[in-house]
Amino acid sequence: MQSPKLLRHAWTVASxxxxxxxRSRTAILSAAVFVVLVLVVFNFGRDxxxxxNVDLAPSILWVTFTFAAILAMNRAFQLELENQALDGLLLAxxxxxxxxxxxxxxxxxxxxxxxxIGVPLLALFFNVRVLPYLGPLLALxxxxxxxxxxxxxxxxxxxxxxxxxxxxxxxxxxxxxxPPLSWAVLATGRLLAGRPLSExxxxxxxxxxxxxxxxxxxxxxxxxxxNE
Amino acid sequence: xxxxxxxxxxTAIGLVLLAGVxxxxxxxxxxxxxxxxxxxxxxxxxxxxxxxxxxxxxxGLASVFYLFTKxxxxxxxxxxxxxxxxxxxxxxxxxxxxxxxPIWGTWWTWDARLTFTLFLFxxxxxxxxxxxxxxxxxxxxxxxxxxxxxxxxxxxxIHLSVYMFPTLHPMPIVLQPGRPKLPxxxxxxxxxxxxxxxxxxxxxxxxxxxxxxxxxxxxAAGEVGxx
Numbered sequence: 001m002q003s004p005k006l007l008r009h010a011w012t013v014a015s016x017x018x019x020x021x022x023r024s025r026t027a028i029l030s031a032a033v034f035v036v037l038v039l040v041v042f043n044f045g046r047d048x049x050x051x052x053n054v055d056l057a058p059s060i061l062w063v064t065f066t067f068a069a070i071l072a073m074n075r076a077f078q079l080e081l082e083n084q085a086l087d088g089l090l091l092a093x094x095x096x097x098x099x100x101x102x103x104x105x106x107x108x109x110x111x112x113x114x115x116x117i118g119v120p121l122l123a124l125f126f127n128v129r130v131l132p133y134l135g136p137l138l139a140l141x142x143x144x145x146x147x148x149x150x151x152x153x154x155x156x157x158x159x160x161x162x163x164x165x166x167x168x169x170x171x172x173x174x175x176x177x178x179p180p181l182s183w184a185v186l187a188t189g190r191l192l193a194g195r196p197l198s199e200x201x202x203x204x205x206x207x208x209x210x211x212x213x214x215x216x217x218x219x220x221x222x223x224x225x226x227n228e
Numbered sequence: 229x230x231x232x233x234x235x236x237x238x239t240a241i242g243l244v245l246l247a248g249v250x251x252x253x254x255x256x257x258x259x260x261x262x263x264x265x266x267x268x269x270x271x272x273x274x275x276x277x278x279x280x281x282x283x284x285x286x287x288g289l290a291s292v293f294y295l296f297t298k299x300x301x302x303x304x305x306x307x308x309x310x311x312x313x314x315x316x317x318x319x320x321x322x323x324x325x326x327x328x329x330p331i332w333g334t335w336w337t338w339d340a341r342l343t344f345t346l347f348l349f350x351x352x353x354x355x356x357x358x359x360x361x362x363x364x365x366x367x368x369x370x371x372x373x374x375x376x377x378x379x380x381x382x383x384x385x386i387h388l389s390v391y392m393f394p395t396l397h398p399m400p401i402v403l404q405p406g407r408p409k410l411p412x413x414x415x416x417x418x419x420x421x422x423x424x425x426x427x428x429x430x431x432x433x434x435x436x437x438x439x440x441x442x443x444x445x446x447x448a449a450g451e452v453g454x455x
Contacts, residue, residue: 151378154374154378155375158358158362158371158374158375159358159361161362161367162358162361162362162371163361164361168357168358168361171353171354171357172354172357172358172375174350175347175350175351175354175382176378176382178347178386179382179385179386179388206388210385213381213385214378214381217377217378217381221295221374221377221378224295224370224373224374225370225371225374227370
């Protein structure tokens, strides 16, 4: 397994997916509208006099991202079901791991796009000051997202070819999302409350460890999900 | 089939011994000073919890070896272990609140150990649901193995994330560094109970294993019959 080749092939797979998405733009538009709607629902699902916006913002942010990411990941391998495209992809003379990495990159770009829409909307709708903490917040979002998208991409490769795929993915994935999610929520809360960065370094480290463990694991396990 | 009978016998002996453990726990073991009779549930709760977690690790290990060897016996074992682990999780999650209500004054709290067990239960349920959703046996075994390995690797992370929350749960008193802080008669009862639960785990797993073997035989025979 040569790593430059692996990454080049991964990028080819990812750019194919992203091109398909860019040409149609249906999924990203639906996901964007979905994010707006979840944020609006949150506005009506709370009592603004009881809980202040800053206290609730981390939960709103991460619950929104969770649901949006699950929707996005269901899409990744669904795309390949049409016309048995997956078989074609598997026949290509490339490592199976690079197919996984490609899908992972495409999913990450997609989810990042959705999150880039979500953060300013959160600041706008809930009047949360985001700008002063933008750098650390983006780093935190990136670290948490990589972890659960890595697991989600692996699982969606399995669930798309089962019955009730749309339901099975969240059922399998949510227990795996909760550890990174709980750290991300705690860290976001500290960040938005203007606490010093040193308080969240521990969580960032744990998120990084989670990312490394699960990306590595998924790279090795992915071939087992597609071998015929 | 012999294996099924062995499993049945082991389970039957385990259940009789479990009744014996309870006779001993209720009549021959001293009542705990502060918790009173509620503490008796500990003899059921802790061994079940230990086996619920061990079963997940065994599922993970069997899955790792399955992916290398593709031996269907390992897959059957993983499936059996996951089902038994689910049941043990249910035992932990029901006995816990029964104890928690008189002692803590609440059925449920988002305490580290409770949350951990709930996660474990959800992992097991996901694993069994995935097995149920894939019709092709070879594919089912591979998918289940992937999920089993991920589940095993997630256990330390759940530990990490839940142990950062403050806890109400009693700290381990048996499995801890140094000597167990438990009077001798209670420790004996507890060890007996752990033994009985081990027997029950083995008994259930052997039965479940034999059952999936028979089912596979039946499916194979059915296919031959149709062809």
